[in-house]
Amino acid sequence: MAFKPSAGKKHRSQGEGELNMNSMMDMVTIILLFLLKSYSTEGQLKTASDDLKLPKSIKVLKPQKKPTVEVSKSQIIFDEKVVMLRDDIGDKFLIDPLFKVLKVASDDGKKVEELGGVFDNRVLLIIDEETPFEILTKVMYTCSRAKFFDIRLMVLGQNEDFS
16 A cells, blocks of 8 residues: 555645744854953953052053053062062062962963963063062063063053043
8 A cells, every 4th residue: 555645734834934943042142152252351451459550651552361460569469369568579680479470370371382272471560650660670570580571561541540
C-alpha cells in the first residue's frame, strides 16, 4: 500500500508568518552586551584620593587603563594597593618597596607575553601637583628598572575637574 499524503497538508492556508521571539531576544542580548562593554571601557579611569591634586595641562591623548602608580601627599599606591608612605622614600634613587611590586607585575606581564598575550611595558603615573621633582624622578627611575619603559603622566585637561 502506497503512502497517502496527509489531508492536513493539502488544506493548510498560506497565512501570515510569525516572528521567532527567541532569535529577537538573542539579538537584543548581543547588542546589549556590546554596548555595556564599550561603555565600560569609556568610563572614568580612576577616582581621586583625598590628598591628591593633579597638575593641569593641555590633554592630547585619552588615558588608557594600565598599571597605575599613584603618588599622593602621604603615600605611594600601585593599582589601588598602598605600597608605602611617601615620607619613607629615603635617599636612595631606587624605591625598594615600589620596585618589588612593579617587578612582580612586570614578571607576570612577561609570562603572559610568553603564552602569546601582549605586555606593552606601560605604566600610568598619577602624581600630586605639589610633589617635588626629586620624588618624581625616583618613581620614574624605579618604574624603568622594573621594565616599565613607557611611562605616562596623568594630568587634568583644560576646564576639567577630577572628581
